[in-house]
Amino acid sequence: MRLRPLSLAALAAALLCGPAQAQSVAEVFGERSLAIAIDDRCHVFSDNERDALTASWLQARGTLLRAGHSSEDIRSTFDVITRRASTRACSSPEAQGVIAGVRSAYTAFSRMYALDYPGGARVWMAQRRRGEIPVWTLSQTLADEPQPPRFGLYSDPAGEVLSLSLVPAEPPSGVAIVLRDPERASEPVDPTLGGLLAVSGRPAWARLAPPRHAEARFWASGRRMVEDRLHFAFPESATEAIARLDPREAARIELYDARGRITGQLYVEIGDFAAALAFLAAGIDPSASAAPGG
Template sequence: MSAADQRCGLFAPDVAAALAAATAQARGAALRAGTSAASLRQTEQAARAKASAADCHSPDIATAATRVRSAFAGYAKMTRLNYAGDVAGWAADRNLGRAPRWSLAQESSFGTGADAGRMAFGLAGREGQEALVAVAAFADGAQPYAARLVLRDDTRASQPYLDRFGGGSTAGLPLARRLPPVSAQKAYAAAARSPAGSDLLPKGETAGWAFRFPDAASVELATLDPREAVAVDFLFPGDVTRRAYVEVGDFAAGRAFLQVAGH
């Protein structure tokens, strides 16, 4: 129906955004279950070909569009949605508020012993104005002076690196084995650093540091394969780096879910 909507203009922007979110979620689930990207591309091409040949005013198209609008009526009332992943999922919340809050977040633990930490990562802000943010707390109270987001550079590697034998499901594959080698990586430096507000801290933490990344990083993250991972490096004096991993998962679907509220 997404292909038909692009050709025939079947849906209002809010319904189209909801359809995009559902499409992204379905694509992610198929990839994680072992469906190849090539197979999905063939399916998408077949759908576009079928849509291009369809009569925009046909009864079949009208019936299908009515069903989508009916489904959207229930979807539009949802304000929270959880997206499961192989290792870590995303929690989406499109309620608006004046205080900074997480709209789309994934929490994780990293490191061991004195180097251990907790991180919340995702889209945060107030009144629907979200930015890509990492908030971290460290067991030893260390204070990072900078952070960078490390991800696959699609100009150097068009496909994700998944360190596994053969194809099939990625369930159980550690996030560290979903990041490309250094030669195929790029990084976004955090644009701002500040003490983290209590509403953004990882669960159970009382103090931490927040780093805001450029908007371009959020856009690029949404284009990555849902099976891969990205890393957040926290930089400390003495050339010390502590790394946390994020499962890309359904970030694109969650981001689209939030955008429904803006239409």
């Protein structure tokens, strides 16, 4: 359901007049925006608390975008909150209440080993690494089949790498992930005009795929077998580029044969990739006693 344009603007004023109850995604976004504005000015949170706050803010922002709220309205609301927060002293009851709320929420957040980030069509599954056991710290399955392709961050003793995992009948010779290039297209492009037109060769949910006139292509820089699956590794720059995209967008993965011909395509929902990265960066409270995933 589309959010009313005035709901966030009204929230920005209300948040700075007293404590807020996080009863909706818009209110969560507002509360986290206010906390970020206070921290930017007062420098009150630890690095882990700041990463956790960023994860929550990004997830709320992504949900608002997928609900139909404009990125311009969200930016405007954040600016309003930041300006008005600047009039509150760091030691004021309002600021101290926000700081205490974030720290209380972080206590629970820091005990979580795993968290799912649902998007419009697919889910990012985030799992903090423990020990040296190989694990997908962040992954998305790309098809509904017994052994589906998997994309995300794969971690083992050698390090954490953005990877595509396949069990192909004929292994591709090369793989590239294609994203919108923000330098050539500052905003996502929708050739379907809001779903009114069909675009062949892509799933219906991938309306905001990389536009042909503004593509950035990142080639897999290595490959190896992990058990019975073929893993393609991508450069760190691809991870950074994905994190900068709009949560509503899709990325396209192209599979190439030895003659340079495209033999297959897969689509990745950008979703809350950046929020999940912040969740992983926030780390685990060493005093946590909760069971994994809880």
